[in-house]
Amino acid sequence: MSYRMLLVAVLGELLLPQMLCKAYVVNCGINGPQPLQHKYPQPGELIIGGITSQTFIFSFPLDFTAQPSSTVFEEFVVVTKYYQQILALVFAVKEINENPKILPNVSLGFQIYDSYFDAKKTYRATMQLISSPKGFVPNYKCDCQNNLISIIGALDSQTSLHVATLLDIYKIPQLIYGPAPVMNDKTPGLLFYQMVPNKDLQYVGLRSLLLHFRWMWIGILTMANDNGERFMQTVLPFFSQSGICFAFRERLPMLTFLTRFQDLMEELIKIYDIVMSSKANVVVVYGESYSVVILRCLPFLSEREDKTNKPKGKVWIMASHIELTSLVPQRIWTAEMFHGAIAFTVYSKDPPEFHQFVKNINPSGTTTDGFIREFWQQAFACVFSNPVVDETGGGICTGEEKLKNLPGSFFEMSMTGHSYSIYNAVHAVAHALHAMISSRLSHRAMMDRGSVKFWNQPSWQLHHFLSVSFNNSAGDKVSFDQNGELLAGFDIINWIIFSNQSFHRVKVGEVDPQVPPDLIFTINENTITWHSWFNQVQPLSLCNNYCHPGYSKKVKEGEPFCCYDCIPCPEGKISEQEDTNDCYKCPDEYYPDKNRNSCIPRDISFLSYEESLGICLACCALSFSLIRALVLRTFMKNHNTPIVKANNRNLSYTLLISLLLCFLCALLFIGRPQKLTCLLRQTAFGIIFSVAVSCVLAKTITVVLAFMATKPGSRMRKWVGKGLANVIILSCSLIQASICTVWLATSPPFPDVDIHSVAEEIIVECNEGSITMFYCVLGYMGFLASVSFMIAFLSRKLPDSFNEAKFITFSMLVCCSVWLSFVPTYLSAKGKYIAAVETFSILASSAGLLGCIFLPKCYIIVFRSELNRKEQLIRIKS
CATH class of the missing domain: 1.20.1070.10 (Rhodopsin 7-helix transmembrane proteins)
Known part of the structure; x- marks a missing residue:
């Protein structure tokens, strides 16, 4: 088995390549599944494709706090956190191949191509998946034994859209584990199978979280792309209807193949100053998977930041496809700014033996893993000895280093939400194949002319079976709705970051669509750890302080409705709650107290013999x-x-x-x-x-x-x-x-x-x-x-x-x-x-x-x- 990426660097520019994975069904004969120890596809394989983010090529200043025009240093950087996604795909394929009940006499394999975060290269990689593995001949297939049956990916919505444009011609299924691409009038009716829950459920969860803590004055950061624009158009009116206002709405710059470093830094400095000067203590981030990588640069880029003062703390609320990640240059950077952040993540659960599988990973254990050596070197800040090239960039890698010792921002031993989505995607394809095989066998199609005829069947036929419902090895039920979206919920996670850069997730709530509407959102606020800036007191995020009972709100002219003055209730009226829009009269049997914040029972008065x-x-x-x-x-x-x-x-x-x-x-x-x-x-x-x-x-x-x-x-x-x-x-x-x-x-x-x-x-x-x-x-x-x-x-x-x-x-x-x-x-x-x-x-x-x-x-x-x-x-x- 092999997965390898091509890497390109341009001085002074930023490159974010991605990879396309394709998996195969191997050796369809009666000899049973073969071990996945091949570098390239073997004859008789069914191909499953996949997409993920894996590597950065950085050209950046030696000192991030210096001017953008400073001397730059070019560095090849792997996003080590995403290496687990590759392991999840490998583990799922291995698990299926070792289970004769799922695909008897059928084995799966895969191959990885690089998209370079570029439309042209993504199209080429997709054509390579569609073509024969031994020769790039677009729209022609000379090898009838290797058949592409599906593609898994991508984490980036734009890459998924590029891939789907070609797959739609061949009606090849695509299972994505990132946000769905934004469709427009010119986009054909592309079919995606989303391995994440419906995005509207996340919007409901975000709103419920804000209303639960009464965070009515928030900031929003999105990426400067179609997904970010769609989020703005959907969420802004949705939140406003619930009384939530927006202190700022900023767009983070996209990392593309040609990104000018100086322009990027200037834009980030401007955003950082806006965020930190705002009275809004809550910032909702809806970006790409690498958004945290950009956000971690913010404290080091502001020219106005007073280094003698501790930066103001914020409550960061992360969308489900954002992970806490670190690049190698950020190894010594503190991630304290994200301590206490609240993240929505796709529900995940460790399958049996996955922890042991990851624990056994080491460079000496495989010769077909094209990424593990580079991952190992950058994750552990060491180099493997090379008799040809004298490498002195760090200590010598022994191969015995333990993955469990890595900080959570570099690698996690427990399966993340993205990896769990990939794991379920592979199993969904396998169970769909199983259902399709069973259907063919029932008509005796395979028995007539042998197995080759079966594997030459068009891949579009798999669509009919991808609505399959099954239980994975972790004990979870996996099924799709009529729109091809996964029927699942979100976990609400509290990020705990320690001084030694170690990272811990604490589940504090969930968004479950399979319960009554009033119970969809649940949270245990007592288990949340807040940023140290707030001294473990629940943060407030308001344009101004609450109006106390006995007062009502009066909107300030020319400002958002969340900004208001507090005026006392008029004579004869009260307000019993904070932030009341208007005061009201007590029932006839009661009268307002002197503070006008509660009703007191009236005395029955008449000229009595008892007084x-x-x-x-x-x-x-x-x-x-x-x-x-x-x-x-x-x-x-x-x-x-x-x-x-x-x-x-x-x-x-x-x-x-x-x-x-x-x-x-x-x-x-x-x-x-x-x-x-x-x-x-x-x-x-x-x-x-x-x-x-x-x-x-x-x-x-x-x-x-x-x-x-x-x-x-x-x-x-x-x-x-x-x-x-x-x-x-x-x-x-x-x-x-x-x-x-x-x-x-x-x-x-x-x-x-x-x-x-x-x-x-x-x-x-x-x-x-x-x-x-x-x-x-x-x-x-x-x-x-x-x-x-x-x-x-x-x-x-x-x-x-x-x-x-x-x-x-x-x-x-x-x-x-x-x-x-x-x-x-x-x-x-x-x-x-x-x-x-x-x-x-x-x-x-x-x-x-x-x-x-x-x-x-x-x-x-x-x-x-x-x-x-x-x-x-x-x-x-x-």
């Missing part, structure tokens, strides 16, 4: 009722005394009873409002107090009429008596009763809650129903009181035995003052204090009437009984 204010007012009402009862008892006990008889004692009793009811009406305003209490509190008090004021008005008019009746020849005598007083009381009371009846009949009061007046409380109150009727009742009482006050004031100097008119005047002055003060206080009060104000007004006005009219008389009855005699009354009159 001090309610208790105080209730005690006042009961106390006044008791005093009124004592006054009534005193009057009734002295029923026939002159002071009681004076000015109509029946009016006095009526007034005392109405005042008692007024005091008791105050209790209707205390306690939780009910339907009955709401109906009675205003109407009952309005009628009763109107009776009380009517009694006072009747007393006042009686005093005036009594004085006028004493004049000689006055006709007022006929009006003096009980009849006039009763008419006044009944007529005035009936008017108020009529108003209240209309009120109750049209829009009666009812229990209600007020959630707007006081933010912290739900006020249980009596809704007055018709506020007009309420003010009519109140206004009528005020009218009666005003009339009584004016008449009493005008008659205050009339002669009277016990100063009745003066006491009435003073009592009505108190009553009117109370109710005049009540109106503005009532209108400005809120909650339970409205009921408290009205209760106080009822008690104050009623107590004013009781005190001003009856207490002086009680004083005379109790303490100055000598004045309560008829003789004294006559003496006073005379």
